[in-house]
Amino acid sequence: MTHLSSILWLLTWPVLIYVGYRLSVYMVKVFERNNSQDQVTD
Amino acid sequence: MIENLDMALVNWSRGQFALVAFYHWLFIPLTLGMTYIIAFAQTIHVRTGNPEWERIAKFWAKLFGINFAIGVGTGIILGLEFGTNWSNYSWISGDIFGAPLAAEGILAFFLESTFVAVMFFGWGKVSKKFHLVSIYLVAFGASLSALWILVANGWMNYPVGMVFNPDNARHEMVDFWAVLFSPYAVNKFLHTITSGFVISSFFIVAVSAWYILKGRNLMLAKRSMVVAATFGLISSIFLATTGDGSAYWVAQKQPAKLAAMEGLYEGEEGAGLVAIGMLRPGKEIGDGQNAFIFKIEIPKLLSVLGYRNADAFVPGAEDLVLGNEAQGIMSAEEKIRRGRLALDALAGYKEAVALDDEAGALASRAVFEENYYYMGYGHLFDPNGIIPNVPFIFYSFRIMVMLGFAFIALFLLLLYLTVTNKLEENRWLLWVGIFSLPLAFLASMAGWIVAEVGRQPWTIQGLLPTMVSTSNINANAVILTFIMFAVLLTILVLAEYKIMLTAIRRGPDNKEKGGDNV
Numbered sequence: 001m002t003h004l005s006s007i008l009w010l011l012t013w014p015v016l017i018y019v020g021y022r023l024s025v026y027m028v029k030v031f032e033r034n035n036s037q038d039q040v041t042d
Numbered sequence: 043m044i045e046n047l048d049m050a051l052v053n054w055s056r057g058q059f060a061l062v063a064f065y066h067w068l069f070i071p072l073t074l075g076m077t078y079i080i081a082f083a084q085t086i087h088v089r090t091g092n093p094e095w096e097r098i099a100k101f102w103a104k105l106f107g108i109n110f111a112i113g114v115g116t117g118i119i120l121g122l123e124f125g126t127n128w129s130n131y132s133w134i135s136g137d138i139f140g141a142p143l144a145a146e147g148i149l150a151f152f153l154e155s156t157f158v159a160v161m162f163f164g165w166g167k168v169s170k171k172f173h174l175v176s177i178y179l180v181a182f183g184a185s186l187s188a189l190w191i192l193v194a195n196g197w198m199n200y201p202v203g204m205v206f207n208p209d210n211a212r213h214e215m216v217d218f219w220a221v222l223f224s225p226y227a228v229n230k231f232l233h234t235i236t237s238g239f240v241i242s243s244f245f246i247v248a249v250s251a252w253y254i255l256k257g258r259n260l261m262l263a264k265r266s267m268v269v270a271a272t273f274g275l276i277s278s279i280f281l282a283t284t285g286d287g288s289a290y291w292v293a294q295k296q297p298a299k300l301a302a303m304e305g306l307y308e309g310e311e312g313a314g315l316v317a318i319g320m321l322r323p324g325k326e327i328g329d330g331q332n333a334f335i336f337k338i339e340i341p342k343l344l345s346v347l348g349y350r351n352a353d354a355f356v357p358g359a360e361d362l363v364l365g366n367e368a369q370g371i372m373s374a375e376e377k378i379r380r381g382r383l384a385l386d387a388l389a390g391y392k393e394a395v396a397l398d399d400e401a402g403a404l405a406s407r408a409v410f411e412e413n414y415y416y417m418g419y420g421h422l423f424d425p426n427g428i429i430p431n432v433p434f435i436f437y438s439f440r441i442m443v444m445l446g447f448a449f450i451a452l453f454l455l456l457l458y459l460t461v462t463n464k465l466e467e468n469r470w471l472l473w474v475g476i477f478s479l480p481l482a483f484l485a486s487m488a489g490w491i492v493a494e495v496g497r498q499p500w501t502i503q504g505l506l507p508t509m510v511s512t513s514n515i516n517a518n519a520v521i522l523t524f525i526m527f528a529v530l531l532t533i534l535v536l537a538e539y540k541i542m543l544t545a546i547r548r549g550p551d552n553k554e555k556g557g558d559n560v
Contacts (some may be wrong), residue, residue, distance in 0.1 A: 002219075009287075
């Protein structure tokens with residue numbers, strides 16, 4: 001596998017998307033928890 | 043060597059490509075990144091059933107849609123310019139360059155453009171899961187489009203997987219996988235798409251910050267801010283990582299670009315990285331003047347970034363132009379001499395083949411193959427011309443890097459203050475959030491200047507100079523189309539911005555407003 005390191009490096013792209021999603025969901029939960037007592041509406 | 047070069051033609055052709063690429067890059071980053079953020083919001087909706095997240099996804103999808111069409115249009119113009127303005131380049135390298143462009147059309151663009159219709163018009167008409175999958179397919183299709191384009195671009199910076207066929211004077215691909223998985227290209231792809239993710243995140247941050255300042259759509263804006271700042275934060279950290287990879291590959295394959303990026307004229311072992319500096323105007327190669335009026339340097343960092351060795355020698359512009367025997371670096375003059383030998387031998391080989399002179403053909407071919415590596419240099423006149431514009435590259439590089447690191451801190455601060463519900467108390471930060479959008483574009487454009495102007499004088503690094511890559515057409519035709527594109531694209535951009543600002547002012551559809559919790 002001559003190109004293994006490049007392929008592994010390329011695969012960080014979907015990993016970045018997955019981590020981005022999971023971290024976003026976690027941060028949204030923290031945000032909602034902090035906002036539950038002081039609810040702001042549109 | 044090509045005689046009677048029309049430098050006006052070369053410069054206007056470069057200018058025209060840069061103009062259209064500039065407009066193209068005003069739209070493409072949003073296509074690359076917003077789709078993922080829309081997909082995240084819609085995924086939360088599908089998993090939780092909260093209609094507020096669908097409303098968020100729909101709103102950003104509407105703004106994405108306004109942006110999408112012009113991005114496609116400008117991309118088509120760029121593709122056509124390879125035929126109209128750069129036909130010599132296309133003739134010599136079409137076998138290799140055409141393959142990833144064709145793959146982009148067949149494997150990526152069709153995927154993206156097919157499912158974008160489902161994404162725009164499928165709300166409530168197809169199942170939620172199919173619709174969500176369609177959004178992800180648009181997002182991955184856009185990234186795959188970028189992959190193939192940047193594989194082509196990466197090959198121009200680091201030509202691999204090919205041979206030069208002297209019988210037809212063209213580069214021919216011999217290893218597709220080497221072209222696709224070129225480490226230079228893969229790193230360039232990751233660096234470029236993550237810059238798109240950062241710009242997209244700032245777009246959502248800027249619009250959300252404006253809503254919060256106006257006291258409108260507060261929950262939509264804050265939730266969008268949380269997702270965009272999170273995605274922007276990890277993307278900007280990843281962007282710095284891929285930037286490190288870029289520096290490494292530039293050092294390995296394009297030492298003249300690295301020398302320009304650092305304003306490094308005299309090479310040194312254990313070279314430091316200039317954190318801040320001001321170049322001396324009028325500095326020339328070999329004039330003995332200090333290149334800097336002042337500079338603050340981080341010791342040994344350039345050697346570490348470029349060669350993973352704190353004591354490694356980093357060649358400067360003078361080493362590359364004048365040569366450095368101790369470091370085994372050949373002078374540009376000698377490379378030009380060998381390049382001319384290669385070009386003369388190629389001409390001799392063709393003549394011998396035409397005359398059925400087998401011995402002459404073999405002799406010429408042997409000389410050609412011995413000097414082939416320097417063939418591109420044979421077209422150059424001035425040894426100093428192998429170094430790109432140092433001040434332009436040096437300052438562009440610093441703008442990109444400084445803003446890139448500032449963005450990490452800004453995303454972190456925005457995220458912290460949003461999730462702790464303190465963002466509204468810090469109105470100055472909301473204004474910074476709005477102005478971060480043009481700064482993100484500025485950083486990205488500066489990056490493209492480093493990449494593309496930094497590759498000069500080459501179209502294909504070391505093999506084909508830009509000045510012999512153009513079409514054999516009248517410069518006036520290029521000037522006319524330059525003006526035409528400048529006027530038309532400016533009108534299109536202004537119209538697009540007006541539509542975008544109207545949609546932002548109008549805001550999301552409040553009839554569909556749902557619950558406030560995830």
